[in-house]
Amino acid sequence: MFTGDTWRRHTTLSLPPAALVIGAGIAGASVAYFLSKLGAAVTVVDAGIHAASSVPSALINPVRGQSGGVDARALEGMQLTWELIRKLESEGFNIPHGQTGILRPIPNDKARARFERNLPPELPHRWLSPAQSPTPLPSTWAHALWLPEGGWVDGAAFTRALLTASGARVMRGRAMQVDGRWLVVDAQVSDPQPLGPLDLPPTPQIIHCGGSIGSTWAGEDRTHRMGSLLTLDRAAAEVPLSFGAYLAPSAAGGVLGATYETPAQGWQEPALPLGSVGWLLGKGESLADLSGVEVTGRWTGSRLSGLRNGQDENGVWHLSGLSSKGFLLGPLLAREVAEQVSETGVS
Numbered sequence: 001m002f003t004g005d006t007w008r009r010h011t012t013l014s015l016p017p018a019a020l021v022i023g024a025g026i027a028g029a030s031v032a033y034f035l036s037k038l039g040a041a042v043t044v045v046d047a048g049i050h051a052a053s054s055v056p057s058a059l060i061n062p063v064r065g066q067s068g069g070v071d072a073r074a075l076e077g078m079q080l081t082w083e084l085i086r087k088l089e090s091e092g093f094n095i096p097h098g099q100t101g102i103l104r105p106i107p108n109d110k111a112r113a114r115f116e117r118n119l120p121p122e123l124p125h126r127w128l129s130p131a132q133s134p135t136p137l138p139s140t141w142a143h144a145l146w147l148p149e150g151g152w153v154d155g156a157a158f159t160r161a162l163l164t165a166s167g168a169r170v171m172r173g174r175a176m177q178v179d180g181r182w183l184v185v186d187a188q189v190s191d192p193q194p195l196g197p198l199d200l201p202p203t204p205q206i207i208h209c210g211g212s213i214g215s216t217w218a219g220e221d222r223t224h225r226m227g228s229l230l231t232l233d234r235a236a237a238e239v240p241l242s243f244g245a246y247l248a249p250s251a252a253g254g255v256l257g258a259t260y261e262t263p264a265q266g267w268q269e270p271a272l273p274l275g276s277v278g279w280l281l282g283k284g285e286s287l288a289d290l291s292g293v294e295v296t297g298r299w300t301g302s303r304l305s306g307l308r309n310g311q312d313e314n315g316v317w318h319l320s321g322l323s324s325k326g327f328l329l330g331p332l333l334a335r336e337v338a339e340q341v342s343e344t345g346v347s
């Protein structure tokens with residue numbers, strides 16, 4: 001028999017939830033990883049297409065763009081990302097990366113003053129003259145900001161390692177809710193065919209981490225931005241360089257990339273207009289001497305702007321809109337979402 005007190009205790013007791021994570025980019029894989037650590041039974045459904053997280057080399061860069069903006073949680077996010085990579089590598093996962101430091105060449109005094117205004121004292125950094133740079137810089141740059149704790153990571157390898165380490169059940173296909181039921185459908189065809197119902201425990205927590213393509217599939221009106229990386233036969237500089245575009249080492253050599261196409265209100269088919277190739281190469285040459293470096297291919301992806309994290313009015317959780325900070329902040333924000341989901345639990 002339940003007395004009033006024991007009944008209250010039982011109704012407020014949170015059990016580890018059963019969770020359905022939609023999307024296995026860096027957001028979904030990190031949510032699955034942390035939820036599993038918290039004891040949840042996690043199922044991940046991933047369409048396996050158009051993941052921005054498969055970027056061949058992503059910067060872990062706390063000082064953003066050409067304005068030098070620093071997210072309030074950049075240092076915390078960067079530290080957690082490196083900690084996770086080290087932990088996964090100690091468990092046997094191969095994640096090409098380098099915590100080499102990042103160099104931000106700065107064109108003039110005005111830009112330096114803008115960066116200085118944004119730099120929190122607790123973020124390790126050093127101002128260098130171009131002559132002191134750890135890698136040769138074209139003479140057009142006036143200053144260089146050295147960020148010793150930054151670096152680069154192979155996006156696909158890191159994401160895959162998190163997903164595997166989570167131990168979650170992974171299903172290939174697109175998750176779709178039809179008449180209140182969750183189905184897995186074939187995402188590769190224009191008229192998605194049902195592959196079957198999702199076999200889920202009762203009342204799972206749903207965490208939507210669908211990135212750019214997933215947002216468009218869900219009918220959201222949000223801002224998307226396409227960009228490309230040219231893959232290179234070798235790294236054009238020893239450490240990542242970033243201003244306008246970035247040059248970075250990668251597992252297969254190096255990359256030259258940026259997200260620079262005109263923003264759009266929906267995911268768009270990956271494309272690399274000829275004009276963009278010229279623009280990108282020009283940006284690369286302004287950062288380093290590219291003579292002798294060969295372009296071996298290209299990778300194009302779309303990223304979603306406008307961070308969405310937390311629970312919506314229908315009880316669905318979200319982690320999306322990581323913009324250009326997916327690998328800087330994704331794991332940190334995923335850990336928080338996982339903790340919130342776990343606290344909600346099932347009663």
Ligand SMILES: Cc1cc2nc3c(=O)[nH]c(=O)nc-3n(C[C@H](O)[C@H](O)[C@H](O)COP(=O)(O)OP(=O)(O)OC[C@H]3O[C@@H](n4cnc5c(N)ncnc54)[C@H](O)[C@@H]3O)c2cc1C
Nearest residue numbers: 023025026027047049052053059175210211214227326327
């Ligand atoms: C050119 C370029 C360069 C970038 N450089 C950097 C960088 O240097 N540093 C950095 O930190 N970030 C960088 N980013 C941004 C980073 O890649 C993204 O922020 C991050 O990868 C987004 O991760 P995500 O998990 O939210 O989405 P995604 O990686 O896009 O993953 C979403 C996944 O969900 C799946 N999906 C969607 N809907 C469904 C559904 N209904 N059912 C099943 N599956 C679904 C998709 O198929 C996909 O696999 C770059 C992005 C681009 C495009």
